[in-house]
Amino acid sequence: MAKPQLLKCAICGKEYEPEENLYTCPDCGLDGTFHVLYDYEKAAKEITKEKLRENDDFSLWRYKAVLPVEKDENIPPLAAGWTPLYSSQKLARTYGVKEVYVKDDGRNPTGSLKDRASAVGVAKALDYGRDVIACASTGNAASSLSGFAAVSGLKSIIFVPESAPVAKITQLLVYGACVVLVKGTYEKAFDLATEAIERWGWYNRNCAINPYLVEGKKTCAMEIAEQLNWDAPDFVFVSVGDGCIISGLYKGFSDLVKLGLTERVPHIVGVQAEGASPIYKAFKEGAPRVEFSPASTVADSISVGAPRNWAKALNGVRSSGGDMLAVSDDEILSAIPELARTTGVFGEPAGVTAFAGFRKAAREGKLPKDARVALVVTGNGLKDIDGARRAVGQPIVTEPCLLGLEKALKERNVI
Numbered sequence: 393m394a395k396p397q398l399l400k401c402a403i404c405g406k407e408y409e410p411e412e413n414l415y416t417c418p419d420c421g422l423d424g425t426f427h428v429l430y431d432y433e434k435a436a437k438e439i440t441k442e443k444l445r446e447n448d449d450f451s452l453w454r455y456k457a458v459l460p461v462e463k464d465e466n467i468p469p470l471a472a473g474w475t476p477l478y479s480s481q482k483l484a485r486t487y488g489v490k491e492v493y494v495k496d497d498g499r500n501p502t503g504s505l506k507d508r509a510s511a512v513g514v515a516k517a518l519d520y521g522r523d524v525i526a527c528a529s530t531g532n533a534a535s536s537l538s539g540f541a542a543v544s545g546l547k548s549i550i551f552v553p554e555s556a557p558v559a560k561i562t563q564l565l566v567y568g569a570c571v572v573l574v575k576g577t578y579e580k581a582f583d584l585a586t587e588a589i590e591r592w593g594w595y596n597r598n599c600a601i602n603p604y605l606v607e608g609k610k611t612c613a614m615e616i617a618e619q620l621n622w623d624a625p626d627f628v629f630v631s632v633g634d635g636c637i638i639s640g641l642y643k644g645f646s647d648l649v650k651l652g653l654t655e656r657v658p659h660i661v662g663v664q665a666e667g668a669s670p671i672y673k674a675f676k677e678g679a680p681r682v683e684f685s686p687a688s689t690v691a692d693s694i695s696v697g698a699p700r701n702w703a704k705a706l707n708g709v710r711s712s713g714g715d716m717l718a719v720s721d722d723e724i725l726s727a728i729p730e731l732a733r734t735t736g737v738f739g740e741p742a743g744v745t746a747f748a749g750f751r752k753a754a755r756e757g758k759l760p761k762d763a764r765v766a767l768v769v770t771g772n773g774l775k776d777i778d779g780a781r782r783a784v785g786q787p788i789v790t791e792p793c794l795l796g797l798e799k800a801l802k803e804r805n806v807i
């Protein structure tokens with residue numbers, strides 16, 4: 393297990409010794425999120441290609457030499473990570489690139505990539521001897537935290553906007569979380585959670601505040617590289633809300649270079665929904681900071697108008713020579729059946745947004761023919777059925793007899 397060595401502010405660059413209640417840079421406030429740095433020379437001896445080949449821990453903990461948790465016994469007994477990476481010849485041919493890989497993170501235990509962060513978050517809370525963990529969430533971070541808190545014996549208190557999809561709220565209640573539905577947007581839920589956490593001293597799992605959670609998310613990048621036998625792709629597309637996942641992907645690929653396991657960091661391409669695209673706008677304008685604005689999109693998991701991890705997200709896209717894209721709700725919805733029908737992977741709206749962005753970039757001729765592309769599917773399609781239903785047709789309804797069936801099948805040109 394690795395002890396983080398330093399916390400480095402993403403804005404002013406000042407470095408701090410890790411401390412239990414130090415979440416963001418005292419000089420820069422909530423904007424000053426931290427990069428977590430390790431003794432990479434030491435870690436490089438523990439995490440080698442040979443050792444990983446022999447490692448039969450097929451979860452994100454195979455990379456624990458560069459994860460911030462200190463005690464093995466605090467690792468939650470619920471597997472996260474090591475999700476499949478599928479190669480799709482069909483998508484590569486259709487969109488005129490060399491290779492397309494689809495990373496199905498909807499296969500995590502509670503159905504989203506957030507499980508990578510929650511696994512680390514609860515282990516960290518236990519490292520610190522805490523018994524209550526809290527967060528605000530558009531939905532998935534909440535379902536994820538409640539599941540991991542349940543197996544780890546922690547009490548979880550979760551703030552979600554009242555409009556969160558029913559499946560996600562039900563998941564929370566099933567796992568036994570204390571669920572607080574906040575009237576208003578995710579931003580309101582976030583602010584209330586922040587105040588309550590301060591007031592009652594709970595452990596803060598907000599990914600954009602607690603620096604260790606992005607460390608969990610970075611393992612998605614490490615897996616992509618390992619699953620491709622350490623030949624990292626040229627481009628990685630991912631959907632962006634608060635900017636934690638994209639920051640994690642950049643961090644994961646950068647750590648691999650520092651550990652000598654890969655040679656370069658892929659171009660990281662963030663995809664936002666047009667109705668919730670403040671990071672996209674700041675990137676296109678070359679702005680030094682992100683302006684917050686109201687958000688509205690069908691993709692609830694990325695319906696974020698005030699992205700808290702904007703500093704690390706912008707830094708990751710810029711440093712990797714990447715790009716930001718924005719796609720419409722229609723483009724997101726039509727991506728759901730197309731991805732499912734070509735790869736078998738059913739993503740929720742925010743889960744297929746990376747694919748929608750890739751499709752758009754390819755159609756606009758922005759990708760070289762020899763490009764090797766990875767698409768991260770961040771959440772499972774069963775999380776938000778209403779979104780998916782808007783993108784597909786109606787089933788055939790028939791009387792229970794062959795004659796009725798024949799008539800109905802003819803009407804639909806099936807026979």
Ligand SMILES: *Cc1c(COP(=O)(O)O)cnc(C)c1O
Pocket residue numbers: 504505506532533631632633634635636637638693694740742743770771772
């Ligand atoms: C949280 C989430 C995102 C966005 O991640 P951020 O770290 O907020 O940018 C994308 N897709 C799904 C399914 C999510 O749950």
Ligand SMILES: [Zn+2]
Pocket residue numbers: 401402403404405406417418419420424
């Ligand atoms: Zn700072």
